[in-house]
Amino acid sequence: MASQWVDLRDLKFLLNEVLNIGENLLGKGRYKDHDVDMCNMVLDQAAKFAEAEIAPTYPDEVHRKPVEATYDNGKVSTPEAYKRLWNLYCEGGWISTAESYEVGGQSLPVCLAAACNHMFLGCNQSFALYPSLTHGAARLMEDFFQHPLRDVVIEKMYSGQWGGTMCLTEPGAGSDVGALKSTAKKNADGTYSIVGTKCFISSGDHDLTENIIHPVLARIEGDPNGTKGISIFMVPKIRFDEKGKLTEPNDVYCSGIESKMGLHGNATCTLNFGDNGKCIGYLMGQERQGMQIMFHMMNEERQGVGMMGASLATAAYLHALDYAKQRLQGQSVTATAAKGENVPQVPIIQHPDVRRMLLKMKSITDGIRALCLFCYYCMDNEFNAVLEGNDEKKEYWHGMIEILTPLVKSYGSDMGMEVCGLAVQTYGGYGYCREYPVEQMMRDQKINTIYEGTNGIQALDLLGRKLGMKKGVNFMNLIGLTQAAIAEAKANENLKNDAEIVEGALNACAATASAFTQMMKTTPFVPLIAASDFLNCLSDALLGWLHIWMANIAVKKLPKAASEQDKAFYNGKIHGAKFFINRITALAPAKLDTLKKDEQSAMNISEDAFAV
Ligand SMILES: Cc1cc2nc3c(=O)[nH]c(=O)nc-3n(C[C@H](O)[C@H](O)[C@H](O)COP(=O)(O)OP(=O)(O)OC[C@H]3O[C@@H](n4cnc5c(N)ncnc54)[C@H](O)[C@@H]3O)c2cc1C
Numbered sequence: 015m016a017s018q019w020v021d022l023r024d025l026k027f028l029l030n031e032v033l034n035i036g037e038n039l040l041g042k043g044r045y046k047d048h049d050v051d052m053c054n055m056v057l058d059q060a061a062k063f064a065e066a067e068i069a070p071t072y073p074d075e076v077h078r079k080p081v082e083a084t085y086d087n088g089k090v091s092t093p094e095a096y097k098r099l100w101n102l103y104c105e106g107g108w109i110s111t112a113e114s115y116e117v118g119g120q121s122l123p124v125c126l127a128a129a130c131n132h133m134f135l136g137c138n139q140s141f142a143l144y145p146s147l148t149h150g151a152a153r154l155m156e157d158f159f160q161h162p163l164r165d166v167v168i169e170k171m172y173s174g175q176w177g178g179t180m181c182l183t184e185p186g187a188g189s190d191v192g193a194l195k196s197t198a199k200k201n202a203d204g205t206y207s208i209v210g211t212k213c214f215i216s217s218g219d220h221d222l223t224e225n226i227i228h229p230v231l232a233r234i235e236g237d238p239n240g241t242k243g244i245s246i247f248m249v250p251k252i253r254f255d256e257k258g259k260l261t262e263p264n265d266v267y268c269s270g271i272e273s274k275m276g277l278h279g280n281a282t283c284t285l286n287f288g289d290n291g292k293c294i295g296y297l298m299g300q301e302r303q304g305m306q307i308m309f310h311m312m313n314e315e316r317q318g319v320g321m322m323g324a325s326l327a328t329a330a331y332l333h334a335l336d337y338a339k340q341r342l343q344g345q346s347v348t349a350t351a352a353k354g355e356n357v358p359q360v361p362i363i364q365h366p367d368v369r370r371m372l373l374k375m376k377s378i379t380d381g382i383r384a385l386c387l388f389c390y391y392c393m394d395n396e397f398n399a400v401l402e403g404n405d406e407k408k409e410y411w412h413g414m415i416e417i418l419t420p421l422v423k424s425y426g427s428d429m430g431m432e433v434c435g436l437a438v439q440t441y442g443g444y445g446y447c448r449e450y451p452v453e454q455m456m457r458d459q460k461i462n463t464i465y466e467g468t469n470g471i472q473a474l475d476l477l478g479r480k481l482g483m484k485k486g487v488n489f490m491n492l493i494g495l496t497q498a499a500i501a502e503a504k505a506n507e508n509l510k511n512d513a514e515i516v517e518g519a520l521n522a523c524a525a526t527a528s529a530f531t532q533m534m535k536t537t538p539f540v541p542l543i544a545a546s547d548f549l550n551c552l553s554d555a556l557l558g559w560l561h562i563w564m565a566n567i568a569v570k571k572l573p574k575a576a577s578e579q580d581k582a583f584y585n586g587k588i589h590g591a592k593f594f595i596n597r598i599t600a601l602a603p604a605k606l607d608t609l610k611k612d613e614q615s616a617m618n619i620s621e622d623a624f625a626v
Contacts, residue, residue, distance in 0.1 A: 018332045019069050020133040021383070022061045023583055026054060028384055029129060031567050033391045039123050043398035044114075053126050056111070060130035067102055068137035071095040074278040074454055082278035083140075083220065085271040090219040090281045096141055100222045104174030108134070109145050109152070117156060118172050124397070125390040128321060132383065136325035139458050140279030144177060144217045146318055151178025154229050154311045158298045159248050166258040167227060167248065177223040180311055181212040181230040181249075181285065189471050191305070192241035196232035196287065198295060208232055208249055208295040209288035211269075216465070218283025219251070219268035225260060226251040229311065230287065230295060231304050244304035247295030249287065265292035276457030313419050316466045317389055320422035323430025323462045324382040330437035330455040331375040337441055337450070338363040338372060362440075371440050375433045376586070377594035381557035382426045384564065389418045413488030414495070417480045424472035424546075425553035427462035434459045473545035476552075481527050493524055496556070499563040508588075509565055512595045516562050519555035522603040526551070529610050539617045544609040551602040551609070558599030561591035 029035050036050040071093070074081050081093045103109070112127035113119025134142045152171035155164060155178075170176040187193040196210025210232055212218075219226065228249045237243035253261045265288050272282040287293045299307045342359040347366065349357050362368045392414045399407035434456040438445035445452050463469045481489050496516075503513035526548060530541035541548070568587035575581040 016332065016336070017061075017065060018336050019065050019137050019329050020061050021328055021332065021379075022057065022133075023579075024380060024383065025057060025129045025132065025387075027564075027567075027583070027587075028387050029053065029057070029125060031571070032384065032564055033125060033387065035123055035125065035391070035394075039125075039391075039394050039398070043401045044121060045123055045394070045398075048122060053122065056122060056126060057129060059106070060108070060133050063102070063106060063108075064133035064137045067099060068134055068141060071099055071141060071279075072138045072451065072454070074140070074276075075448055080278065083271060083281035085268070085281075088267060088269075090221065090268055090271060090283065092144075092220050092222055092281065093279050096144070096222060096279065099141060100144065100174065103134075103145055109149050109174050110172040113153075113156075113172060117168055123391075124393045125387050128317075128387060128390040131318070132321055132325050132328070132386070134325075135322050136329040138279070139322055139326060140277050143277075143280045144220065144222055145174065147180060147217045147315075148174065148176075148178040148223075150311045150314050150318070151180060151227055151229055153314060154298070154307070155227065155248065157310060158246075158307045159296070160299075161248070161296055162256055163248075163254070163296065166254070166256060170225070170258055171227060175223060176225040176227055177217060177220065178227050179215050179218050179229070180308070180315065181215055181218075181228050182308065182312075183212060183214045184210065185213055189468060191231065192239070192244065194231055194233065194244065196230065198232040198234045198245060198247060200234065201294075204297075206232075206234070206247055206295045206297060207288060207291065208247060208293045209291070212285045212287070214272065214465075215283045215285050216280055218271075218281060218285050220281050224252075225254065228266065228285070229298065229308065231308060232295070234301055237302055241305045243302060245301050246298045246304035246307050248298055249293065249295040253294065264294055265290050275460060276454065277461055312466065313415075316419050316423040316472075317386065319462050319466045320382070320389075320424075320426030321386045323427035323459065324379065324386050325430075326455050326459045326462075327375070327379045327382065327430040327433035330434045330452050330459075331372075331379050333450070333452055333455075334375060334437035334440035334445075335363075335372055337444075338368055341442075343442075368440060371436045373590065373593045374597070375436050375440075377561070377590040377598075378429045378433050378557075380564070380587070380590050381560055381594055382429050384560040385418070385553070385557060386422055386426055388560065389415060389422050392418065410491060413484060413491055416483060417476075417488045417492055420472035420476040420480060421549060421553050421556065423466060424463075424469040424476075424549055425557075427459070428469055428550070429553075431456075431459050431463055469549075470546060473549040474542075476549050477530065477541055477545045482531060486527075486531075489524075489527060492556075493520055496520055496559040499559060499566055502566050503562045506566070506569060508569060509562065509591075512558075512565070512592055513562055515595050515600045516555065516558035519551075519558055519599045519602040522606045523548075523552045523555050526606045526610060533610075537612060537614070539614050540610070540612060543614065543616050547605065547609055551606050554599050554602045558595045558602075561594050561599075565591035 039045050040048050084091050110119035112124045156168045184194050198206040230247050230249045233243050251266050253264050267286045268283045270284045341362045343362050345357040346360045392411045396411035437452040500513045500517050503509035533541050564587050568584040572584040
């Protein structure tokens with residue numbers, strides 16, 4: 015029976031048949047010690063761990079009793095099941111799968127580690143956020159914490175003895191990080207005294223680890239306002255010596271956790287730093303480099319959040335599919351017409367509208383999963399280019415990541431939300447009830463559109479920074495990259511029309527991008543109002559490309575399929591591609607034409623006219 019939690023077959027297809035990591039990555043450079051068998055084994059183990067150990071901890075209610083992180087007088091406790099799970103997770107080495115041997119990792123490809131993480135996140139995002147943030151913070155320490163304490167910090171974090179967070183947000187500084195009020199004052203010994211309050215800090219305090227390392231943004235006294243004056247500090251919950259021995263508390267206090275729509279197992283904390291004037295921080299990088307450095311972690315987390323969108327979408331879709339095969343309701347359209355009354359009920363998967371929902375969910379999920387993994391694959395290529403000392407290649411892959419990151423984060427989470435909504439719809443009234451997990455998945459999914467920079471902020475990043483970066487070269491490289499798969503599909507009668515639709519949509523995106531660049535100088539509100547819709551149209555077009563790429567492979571492999579299961583899989587890829595391209599990508603050019611029109615009602619309407 016197919017899994018209701020993970021799509022292992024599709025992950026293997028993406029890594030082995032689409033990205034072809036066996037030829038393109040393994041056995042060379044950073045991945046010289048690994049081969050396809052080894053990577054498939056890691057994926058199998060991850061799938062087993064995800065389904066057998068993580069998925070059973072998912073429900074945020076058992077026998078109508080909440081399973082959630084709790085707060086009591088300064089102490090944060092995670093759900094009981096998380097403690098054993100955390101230990102298993104660390105023993106399995108899952109925090110540092112893709113890290114280098116020098117820091118205790120396994121030096122496996124980033125796209126493989128991401129595929130494993132995809133399964134973990136889909137089985138319980140609340141739990142998986144604890145190790146994900148620990149990993150992100152550890153990477154930041156590895157790259158930017160130049161201090162005698164560095165080695166012990168990264169060893170403890172990658173092994174899971176200590177946790178990690180990211181501390182940007184303050185009550186008055188959400189999207190506008192530059193408005194933060196936390197301060198840092200230099201001490202005679204070179205450390206800094208940190209004072210401030212951070213809110214909404216995921217995994218900010220908990221009982222899974224003996225210590226927690228907080229990368230904290232703060233302004234050194236006298237430094238300029240705005241993002242330019244921000245520095246970043248390594249602030250431990252408990253101080254420690256160079257051997258990692260814990261010494262004394264560091265005046266970091268959790269004053270409460272949020273009561274939220276979803277993600278109940280993850281503690282979203284308000285953290286007070288230095289209420290008693292005794293919080294010590296260590297500068298990372300140079301003074302006033304805080305935003306530049308934090309962006310390294312933010313980009314990793316943004317890619318991770320897009321993956322969270324794809325992960326929950328996968329689990330929601332697979333649950334809905336299973337339900338649709340079992341739920342009997344209504345008669346078959348053809349049978350009703352033929353036989354009149356007393357016709358038996360059929361599983362709802364036989365109804366055209368339910369099949370529409372299922373194929374929409376499948377094609378979106380397959381597409382955003384491919385988009386996320388492709389972005390991680392770009393990172394692997396960048397790593398290898400650095401090792402080769404090939405600057406041109408490095409710039410090429412880095413540019414690709416720059417432009418893909420806002421798309422991965424925003425589209426992955428928005429479309430993930432749409433899939434969760436469709437999954438609830440497929441269950442009908444039962445989907446709205448706590449008895450079935452899709453209700454929780456929809457609640458958990460929503461946060462992915464908000465944190466790590468809201469999706470509105472991602473759209474502005476794409477339009478205002480990423481499209482024009484390096485005079486548009488990154489964007490044009492991305493469009494250029496799509497051409498080979500489109501050309502291959504155009505030569506195949508079965509895929510020709512679909513390929514032309516994708517080509518038309520990508521051309522329309524390129525034309526709109528250049529029109530918007532001009533409009534930013536004349537009628538800036540037009541592109542600014544359109545930014546989110548433009549990001550979505552570009553993603554609709556790019557997912558069309560990824561679907562064409564996948565369909566090209568499926569068309570070739572279908573006649574030689576080794577089993578009925580493989581045959582069904584490749585057929586599914588072709589139908590999914592056709593559905594997505596004809597029902598979603600095909601609409602992009604018309605939408606883009608509309609977006610370019612000088613329609614500024616959103617700005618022209620006065621504030622009191624929104625509601626009287
Ligand atoms: C569960 C949870 C976990 C979180 N985890 C963390 C964490 O671990 N670390 C951390 O530092 N933060 C964390 N956050 C904070 C999160 O990143 C912020 O909530 C988010 O960045 C938005 O900030 P805000 O809530 O203040 O909303 P606001 O910034 O007030 O935004 C409100 C609305 O206005 C829009 N908006 C704001 N400014 C602009 C603009 N200039 N142009 C266009 N639109 C704009 C936004 O898109 C949004 O729709 C978390 C939040 C939650 C809810």
